[in-house]
Amino acid sequence: MRIRPLQILLALAGLWICTSVLADSGWQVVDVEGRDYLSVENIAQFYQLQIAPGADAQHVTLSAAHASIETLTNPREINVNGVKQWLSFPVLCRDGKLLVSRFDLAKTIEPCLRPAMIGNLELFNTVVLDAGHGGQDGGGHTLTGSEKDYTLDVIRDLRQSLEAKGLRVVLTRDHDEYLSLEQRADFANSIPDAVFVSVHFNSGEAEANGLEVYAMTPRGAASTSDTHAALDQLEQMPGNDFDNASLALANCVHHAVLGSLDTTDRGVKRARFAVLRLTHSPAILIEGGFMTSGADSREITDPTWRRKLAEAIVVGVRSYQNVVQYKQAPKLVADYRAEQSAANVVAVAAVASAGNSNLLPVSNHRAAFGLQHRTTMITVPARKR
Numbered sequence: 582m583r584i585r586p587l588q589i590l591l592a593l594a595g596l597w598i599c600t601s602v603l604a605d606s607g608w609q610v611v612d613v614e615g616r617d618y619l620s621v622e623n624i625a626q627f628y629q630l631q632i633a634p635g636a637d638a639q640h641v642t643l644s645a646a647h648a649s650i651e652t653l654t655n656p657r658e659i660n661v662n663g664v665k666q667w668l669s670f671p672v673l674c675r676d677g678k679l680l681v682s683r684f685d686l687a688k689t690i691e692p693c694l695r696p697a698m699i700g701n702l703e704l705f706n707t708v709v710l711d712a713g714h715g716g717q718d719g720g721g722h723t724l725t726g727s728e729k730d731y732t733l734d735v736i737r738d739l740r741q742s743l744e745a746k747g748l749r750v751v752l753t754r755d756h757d758e759y760l761s762l763e764q765r766a767d768f769a770n771s772i773p774d775a776v777f778v779s780v781h782f783n784s785g786e787a788e789a790n791g792l793e794v795y796a797m798t799p800r801g802a803a804s805t806s807d808t809h810a811a812l813d814q815l816e817q818m819p820g821n822d823f824d825n826a827s828l829a830l831a832n833c834v835h836h837a838v839l840g841s842l843d844t845t846d847r848g849v850k851r852a853r854f855a856v857l858r859l860t861h862s863p864a865i866l867i868e869g870g871f872m873t874s875g876a877d878s879r880e881i882t883d884p885t886w887r888r889k890l891a892e893a894i895v896v897g898v899r900s901y902q903n904v905v906q907y908k909q910a911p912k913l914v915a916d917y918r919a920e921q922s923a924a925n926v927v928a929v930a931a932v933a934s935a936g937n938s939n940l941l942p943v944s945n946h947r948a949a950f951g952l953q954h955r956t957t958m959i960t961v962p963a964r965k966r
């Protein structure tokens with residue numbers, strides 16, 4: 582391990598998306614087996630975060646009022662602003678220092694912490710919605726239905742809500758038909774000024790549950806599912822021009838859904854799925870829950886829950902639109918949960934007030950029922966992450 586001078590960092594500036602990162606003179610790049618890393622102290626200094634040590638040398642939290650970064654047990658996972666992010670390269674511990682790859686700083690941490698500073702954010706007026714699977718490709722199955730039908734139902738709700746917000750919406754499919762992944766991407770690429778949102782439901786081990794949102798893996802980086810990918814292969818893997826914008830869109834949607842629904846955070850992940858790789862616009866793929874999990878599948882088969890999922894996705898897309906259009910910092914999962922808690926307090930007050938009224942006893946019962954439901958949703962602890 583050796584410290585490389587700032588001049589070398591500047592010579593490698595092509596990878597950096599944010600010029601303000603470059604402009605800072607405080608970076609000290611650490612070379613570990615040919616890959617560039619930065620210490621968490623260096624990162625904390627740049628983003629003006631305070632460091633709090635964790636239970637052991639592998640764990641640390643960097644935080645301030647405006648942002649937080651936390652290393653997790655899996656060295657390829659970190660928590661940024663309250664949600665899990667999957668890194669391309671593990672966090673290393675060398676000579677008592679925790680090191681984060683420069684690549685992950687530029688391609689994950691920076692666009693997570695400062696999405697409004699992503700260089701090529703483009704205004705959009707259209708959302709291309711893609712219901713996963715269709716026709717002879719049913720996707721996953723629950724005891725009562727197929728993924729292709731649940732995704733189409735969510736997409737139809739999404740269309741209605743997004744159009745109500747003034748956005749133009751086009752669907753890759755609006756009925757039960759088979760489309761190849763390439764056809765979906767080609768269709769998306771024929772629509773100007775758009776973002777692409779694909780909805781799926783997951784399959785896996787019986788105990789697997791929760792939400793994943795995917796964005797395109799950057800060039801030269803490992804996808805989340807890559808475990809032993811050779812570096813020379815990684816260098817040849819393509820990225821696209823929108824991987825940072827796609828990550829920002831993925832984050833906006835991930836925060837909004839986690840802030841609204843009681844579901845497990847499996848993280849914002851990276852993959853070279855065809856619909857992400859071939860689409861020439863910010864593009865995400867949402868895995869809204871596991872068809873193979875008892876708890877998740879009960880929710881997926883519930884039309885009311887699917888409606889809530891669609892509403893949360895709409896909130897996330899609108900949050901991304903505000904980042905693009907107004908350079909507005911997106912709401913975080915904690916903001917959404919605080920809003921829900923505040924709404925619950927208002928509901929409690931409304932019920933208490935109604936309870937003192939002699940005029941509307943019937944509506945008291947209705948309100949009390951609704952309150953009980955909402956209180957349960959909020960006070961039940963989030964599932965173990």
Ligand SMILES: [Zn+2]
Pocket residue numbers: 713714720721728781782783
């Ligand atoms: Zn699927």
